[in-house]
Amino acid sequence: MGSWWWGTGASAVQVEGAHPADDWHGWKDAPDSGDGNGFARRYREDFTLLRDLGATDHRLSLNWARVEPVEGQIDQDAVAYYRAVLAAAREVGLRVWVCLLHSAIPVWFADKGGFAGDRAVGTWLRWVDLAAELFGDLAGGWMPMNLPTTYAQKAYLTGSFPPGHRDPAQFAAVLATMHTADFEAALRLRDTGRPTCCNEAVLPLYPADDSPETAAVLARLDAMVWDSWLRLARDPRYADAFDLIGISYYYAMTVHSNGALAPFPADGEPGPLGYVPWPDGLAAVLERLHRELPDARVVVAEIGYGDAGEQDDTARCEYLRRAFELIAAAQDNGMRVEGVSIWTGIDNYEWLAGRSVSFGLFDVDRRPRRSAELIRSLARG
Incomplete structure (x- = not known):
């Protein structure tokens, strides 16, 4: 695949x-x-495990609330912990991409309205500056926000994440705020001399029928998924904010005229999170991104397969193999794809699904699945 790096991703x-x-x-x-998957006790062991797998890169997030539990008060023990984590990764040879927001925010920030608040961007950028000061010397790269569209949708449209709102107008405002905050953060973090990468949740959308009503609904959803951040990527002010355009892909959806979404393809078998794991949709995503940003350096910053914890994970191996074939094909077509990050290295806590869904190449006891050996063989050539 030419110039390439292998990575894994996780969140605090x-x-x-x-x-x-x-x-x-x-x-x-x-x-x-x-305690998640015990990473806080086992991070040195985990980094060695990932390095021996062939990983060159790892993305993790810093829990803002852990570092700043009260506004303006820094927990020095938390700072020391995260510095030890970053140093341990460097010692084993992993480049760490530091993410500053992966869904959870401090209660004090939430009480001020979070990203729906009047001074959200300024408060966020103060955290960005603080993180750069405290951890910039140990960061290998920066990913300011993880999936801002997904966060805004779950927190302000479907209400499944805190604060649990279901307000389309508020969602639209928060979505715009978060993308602006993400690009502004990247501009600042470039000053540390470390590369920057975004992580945008993208998916192909297919109409359930050829009616004008369905086409209109699909266009609105498409604007949310793509245009909400592409307009900033094309804005001269932000054109150089991100060294790498990172995308996250898991599935495609069918759009109905009433706005309802259904798994795509219709004859596929939904997984435990309700969507059909369909690797071929990655081809459509990469083709579109290549059209939209033909000169961009691209990373598949998150791709993975969730199941109920099968140790003999044949389906995960097949999914990943097909995804890697499609990535290689995109490179052959002239796309500058420079790396891939698997979600995830080691089974963890899967938000609302708790511990019932597994994405790991290793289980929570650090036992390798077949997919770990697949990645090991690919990473070694």
Whole structure:
């Protein structure tokens, strides 16, 4: 595949457990996160495991609430912990992409309205500057926000994540705010001398019929998924904010005239999270991205397969093999794809699904699945 790096991704809440100062802790619809998968105790072991798998890169998030549990008050123990984590990754040879927002936010920020608040961007950028000061010397790269569209949708449209709102107008405003905040953060983080990468949740949308009503609904959803951030990527102010355009792909959806969504393809078997794991949709995503941003350096920043924890994960292996074939084909067609990050290296806490859905190449006891050997063989050539 030419110039290439292999990565894995994880988030603080999912591997460390929620922190008492963040808004996921005690969220009414979520099972208890406990200590995630024990990463806070086992991170040195975990980094060695990933390196020996062939990984060159790893993305993790810093829990803002852990570092700043009260506005303006820094927890020095949390700073020391995260610095130890980043140093341990560097010591084993992993480049770490530091993410500053992966769903959970401090309660004090949530109480001020979070990203729906009047001063959301300024408050967020203060955290960005603080993180750059505290951890910039150990970061290999920066991913300011993880899937801002997904966060806005779950928190302000479907209400499944805190604060649990279902307000289309508020969702639209928060979506615009978060994308602006993401690009503004990237501009600042470039000053650390480390590369920057976004992570945008993208998917192909297919009409259920050829009616004008369905076409109009699909156009609105498409604008949410694509145009909400592409317009900033094309804006001269932000053209150089991100060194790499990262995308996250898991599935495609069918759009009906009433706005309802259904799994695509219709004859596929939905997985435990309700969507059909369809690797071929990645081809449509990559083709569109290549049309939209033909000169971009691209990373498949998140791709994975969730099941009920099967140790003999034949379906995951087949899904990943097909995805890698499609990525290689995109490269052959002139697309500058430079890496891929698997979600995830080690089973963790899967938000509302708790521990019932597994994405790991390793289970929570650090036992390898067949997919781990697949990645090991591909990473070694």
